[in-house]
Amino acid sequence: MEMTVGPDRVVSLTYSLDIEGEEAPEWFKRPLQASFIFGREPVLPLIERAIEGAREKEEITLTIPPEEAYGPHRAHLVKEIPLSRLKHPERVRPGAYYEEEGPFGQKTFFKVLAVEGDRVKADFNHPAAGKNVIMRIRIEAVREATAQEILAAEIRRCGGG
Structure with a gap:
């Protein structure tokens, strides 16, 4: 059975960022990797909503408004x-x-x-301050989290590690 992103599942993904409507610096656009337990570790709610139910190898593009990304231009x-x-x-x-x-x-x-x-x-503002950020996500792997991984995530969330 194909696993989808959901609560208590370890999600491994790659993502890249860009700035809507302009050329972002190369360091900003560099692809990054992340792995976390869905629903247990700090991830922007906007991202969680976008990837919930996604399958392995699925690609998702979302637009993140300034107030949820790098804030206003000051x-x-x-x-x-x-x-x-x-x-x-x-x-x-x-x-x-x-x-x-x-x-x-x-x-x-x-x-x-x-x-x-x-x-x-x-x-001196961040290059994306006051702008929409385009996030391209690829779900690389999804699996059930172990009880030990869930416990460790809860301890970190409560400030214990």
Whole structure:
């Protein structure tokens, strides 16, 4: 009997994300894998509803609105910064993403909105903030969870591990 996604079943899937209506950065679109016990581990309700009843090898595409994805675009995260503060000013191009590593390994990442003289208008919002996210899911495997897996998931959910 073919197994479908449902409560207390281990679901293994691959998924990729994209931004509706625009080109997302490559790191954002990279395929990822996830495995979880349906109904026992934290998954967005929108995703659970979309995959419930799906079969192995089934592909599902859903649109996730900003409020359930990366939140609204925040105007206070758009700033003007001097080009002289950047390690690699030659990489600054309007419409492109700029990234550099700081002295302690922290990342500076923003979208270049404009370059005006010696100043850069930079958007520090997540690239998908304020936008619909397209999620493409492929159900790779579905099986019954063991009693031990269910217990471990419950312990994690309650903060015990």
